[in-house]
Amino acid sequence: MYKIIYLSLFVVTMFFSVNQILAQEKPEFGTILKSESEFTFYEKDPEATGIYLSEYGHNFFDVRDNYIWLITKYHAKVKVLNMEGFKNTDIEIPLYHSKKSKEKIVNIRAVTHYNGMRIPVKAEEFYEEEVNEKWTQLKFTFPNVQEGAILEYEYEMQSPFHFNFQGWEFQTDIPKLYSEFYAEIPGNWLYNRSIIGSLKLSVDESRIISSCFKFPGLKQDSDCEALRYAMKDIPAFKDSEKYMLSANNYRSRIEFELSEYKSFYGGTDKYTKTWKAVDREFKTDGDLGVQLKKKNFFSKSVDPGLLTQGDDLTRAKNIYEFVKNHFTWNEEYGVWNDNKVKNAFDQKKGSAAEINISLINLLNAAGINVNMMLLATRNKGLPKKTHPVMTDFNYLVAKVDIGEKSYLLDATNKYMPFGMLPYHSLNYYGRVMDFDNNSYWYDIVPEKSNAIMLRAQMTIDASEKKLTGVFDLINTGYKKVVQDEVLSTTKEDSYIERLEEEISDDFHIMSHEKQLKYSDEKKLTERFNFEMENLFQGDNIYLNPFVIKFFDNNPFTASERNYPVDFGYPMKYQYVLNVKIPDGYNVKSIPENKNFSLPDNGGVLKLNVSDNKSDTLNLFFTFDLNSAHYSNAYYAGLKQFFNEAVKSQSQSLIVFEKI
Numbered sequence: 007m008y009k010i011i012y013l014s015l016f017v018v019t020m021f022f023s024v025n026q027i028l029a030q031e032k033p034e035f036g037t038i039l040k041s042e043s044e045f046t047f048y049e050k051d052p053e054a055t056g057i058y059l060s061e062y063g064h065n066f067f068d069v070r071d072n073y074i075w076l077i078t079k080y081h082a083k084v085k086v087l088n089m090e091g092f093k094n095t096d097i098e099i100p101l102y103h104s105k106k107s108k109e110k111i112v113n114i115r116a117v118t119h120y121n122g123m124r125i126p127v128k129a130e131e132f133y134e135e136e137v138n139e140k141w142t143q144l145k146f147t148f149p150n151v152q153e154g155a156i157l158e159y160e161y162e163m164q165s166p167f168h169f170n171f172q173g174w175e176f177q178t179d180i181p182k183l184y185s186e187f188y189a190e191i192p193g194n195w196l197y198n199r200s201i202i203g204s205l206k207l208s209v210d211e212s213r214i215i216s217s218c219f220k221f222p223g224l225k226q227d228s229d230c231e232a233l234r235y236a237m238k239d240i241p242a243f244k245d246s247e248k249y250m251l252s253a254n255n256y257r258s259r260i261e262f263e264l265s266e267y268k269s270f271y272g273g274t275d276k277y278t279k280t281w282k283a284v285d286r287e288f289k290t291d292g293d294l295g296v297q298l299k300k301k302n303f304f305s306k307s308v309d310p311g312l313l314t315q316g317d318d319l320t321r322a323k324n325i326y327e328f329v330k331n332h333f334t335w336n337e338e339y340g341v342w343n344d345n346k347v348k349n350a351f352d353q354k355k356g357s358a359a360e361i362n363i364s365l366i367n368l369l370n371a372a373g374i375n376v377n378m379m380l381l382a383t384r385n386k387g388l389p390k391k392t393h394p395v396m397t398d399f400n401y402l403v404a405k406v407d408i409g410e411k412s413y414l415l416d417a418t419n420k421y422m423p424f425g426m427l428p429y430h431s432l433n434y435y436g437r438v439m440d441f442d443n444n445s446y447w448y449d450i451v452p453e454k455s456n457a458i459m460l461r462a463q464m465t466i467d468a469s470e471k472k473l474t475g476v477f478d479l480i481n482t483g484y485k486k487v488v489q490d491e492v493l494s495t496t497k498e499d500s501y502i503e504r505l506e507e508e509i510s511d512d513f514h515i516m517s518h519e520k521q522l523k524y525s526d527e528k529k530l531t532e533r534f535n536f537e538m539e540n541l542f543q544g545d546n547i548y549l550n551p552f553v554i555k556f557f558d559n560n561p562f563t564a565s566e567r568n569y570p571v572d573f574g575y576p577m578k579y580q581y582v583l584n585v586k587i588p589d590g591y592n593v594k595s596i597p598e599n600k601n602f603s604l605p606d607n608g609g610v611l612k613l614n615v616s617d618n619k620s621d622t623l624n625l626f627f628t629f630d631l632n633s634a635h636y637s638n639a640y641y642a643g644l645k646q647f648f649n650e651a652v653k654s655q656s657q658s659l660i661v662f663e664k665i
Contacts, residue, residue: 032062032081032186035160038119042156045085051181051242055092058182058240059083059156063174065189070164072222078172081160084180086153094180095151097159099144101134107166111144116159118148125150127159169264169277171197174235176205176258177243186236187260192219192228196266198278198393201235203258204568209236221270235260241568248561249571251433254387256569263395281437284394285445293345294402295441297363298378300347304364305371307351313372318408321372323424326415329365335418339400341380358418359402365417366404375407379414379448381436384574388434391447401431405438405448414450421490423527426453429484432574432634452575452634455528456483459580460554466547466588466662473538477553478521478531484575486530493520509554512539545664547591551583551615551625552655560648567641575634579651583625590665593617597625597658602650604643608633611647613654627654 033039048054064079086092097116101109116127132146148157163172174187186209191197201207211234217227237258245253265278279287289295305313312324333350338357347364350356356364362378369376380399382389389398404415413425422428427450438448462477481489493501502515514537521531541547556579562571587593600613610630617623629651636644 033060033083035081035115035158036117036124038083038156038158042083042085046087046154048087048181050239054181054242055086055088055090056094056180057085057087058178058180058185059085061182061185063172063187065172065187065191067168067190067192067195067219069220069222073166074168074221076165076168076171078163078165079160080163082158084157086151086155086157089151089153092151094157095148097146097148099161099163100137101142101144101163102140102165102167102170103142104140104167108142109163109165109167109170112162112164114144114159114161116146116148116157118150119156119158120150120152120154168195168267171195171262171264173200173259173261176237176240176260177203179242179244181242182237182240184236184238185240186234189233190215190218190230191233192230194219194228194268194270195264196268197262198265200261200263200390202254202261203256205237205240205258207235208238209234211235224270244564247564247567249573250569251572252385252387278393281394281445284396285439285441288439289441291342293342293359294363294378294439297345297347297360298366298370298441301367301371303348304351304367308368313368318374322369322374322406322408322413325368325372325374326365326417326424329361329368329417330420330422333361333364333417335361339383341396341399341402358416361417362403362415365415369404369406377405377438377440379403379405379436379438381431381450382433383430384433384572385430386433389437399437403427403431403436412448419487421487421494423487426484426487426528429574453483453528454576455578456485456575457481457578457580458485458556459578460582462553462581462583464549464583464585466541466549466586466591468542468547468588468590471539471542473541473549474536475538475553476533476535478524478533479554480524480532481530483528485577486528489530510538512541513553514538546594547588547662549585549660549662551585551597551658551660552581552627555655556581556629557648557652558656560645560652562641562645562648567638570638571636571641571644573631573634577631579627579629581625581627585623585625585660587621587623588662591662592665593623594661594663596623596660597654600650600654602647604632604640604647608636608640608643609647611650611654613658615660623660 042059045059048057061082066077068075068077084094099111101111103109114132118125127146127149132144134142134144136142151157176182176185213232215230215232218230219228240258243253243257263278267275267277308328312328313321315321316324332354334355336355336357340357341359343357343359345357345359345363347360347367350360351364366376366378379402381401381403382399383401386400387398389395406413406415414427415424416422416427416431419428432450432452435447435449437445439445457480459480460477462475464473464475466473498518502518506513506515516535516537518532518534521533524531541549596615596617597613599615600611602611603609609632610628612626612628614626615623
């Protein structure tokens, strides 16, 4: 799905590759080439509103005033191709700070080049703005920005935080002609290096420079590894299309993570730990391990029967329902958020971590085999598997083992059935923190039966010139969860009115009820009685058989897609209709049958209308997506697949003619 390569920073000395000839010489600030001035259109992306003409970054360590600073130099030139939709006039540079130290920007300058003029950003127009307790940002706005202008800026960032070694973003929301990153890293600092994304590097070089770093007072200098990465003709990263995981999984970039520091005075600090070390730390962590040892408090705070009555599965389900109903989620994610489960229980409100840790404590008190599982939500990005990176995780749930089956539980959503995780947690895998043994990775497998099904019967009364009918709406799995919330938070009149508006002005719902006899924990059945008008035109009756459409538009509009399609879970849409042919009429025309399928049993679309020369007409439509995830190789097929489904629902017509 995506490519991540982890390398140890200090490897055997490598020669500069033949790609060295592709590296460009960094231009002097203020130099605008004739080709840059005349650049007006990017053939590889005709819709681009702007483009990076060039972009350079340089990271290195430097001793200033007897302190080692991590230095980042940056220089970029951006061409404005079309003012409509161009959003790069405002620049924000994030700066990290602690209580004692902070990053700072020096030697910053910015200029708008237009029609031979240079309009600089004045010194007083650069300003800092606080974001939160750890971050500020330096901001400025380019002046006199017009179509054809070139926006150029450069700066130097000084950072006292050696762990915050800046990586490099090759892909942004506009394309780049050339982007290059160069770094010189002394051997005292070891970093894990990650190349993320599917785009190929034009330059990928590494070499050792002898005695490149001098520390005052020491005779021996450090060697450095010099790294150079570059890309040419980088497409914009467009994440406006639906059904994708976090852009962090796909946007091409390079990340660095401090693994080890060897002091100039001796001694070594290790920052990247093993999972065994993390497991040990978690047991005593105040936000997690300690909070997981509160089962005595919880066992005294609930009805004893909740923990003792029934077999393991019954008790687990009852406890899960209790926690869902007891708590209100405050919409906070996070894992290390100063969790206080006792306070949360007493207040009946808490974060996702506090609610699910409370669930784990109660399950432990009931003697159920349960562990905490860390995961990243869909908008966060997938956790790295090669080594622990705890900032990759922002959520936790419970993993319950009963007999031969395992269940993942999250009690934040009051409508979620036992054994299903909320949609935002359907992110491939998580890390189960088994403190009695060792932690391990565990796959998140979504519910397989997720469907919206309609069963409709219609009768047309020619004398009254109206249609009457009944349809059953059946939602299962995640579709049922959504519908449960709609029905619980919407008044009946508002619900009916909204449905009628979505369907047609000529459609009227006469009655609605839940069919509890045909519903269960993962299935909801509703029955509607309805009438339709204005079907008669002259001697003919025109009926669009799809009373309710599953989707009006194709969600996939881009010509191509460079990242996977992820629906979160497999899904099915099915429509079955039985319509009685009105007395005194014949069937004049019916929709053509269709039968499409995606490769490797990825999906099926069928439309079949049968006229058996009897008094009824039968329609069967199914649209099945058999997988939750599709590689981008499927994109063209999926786009056509959805297009056929939309056409089937919007362009199908049954015509009856008067005899």
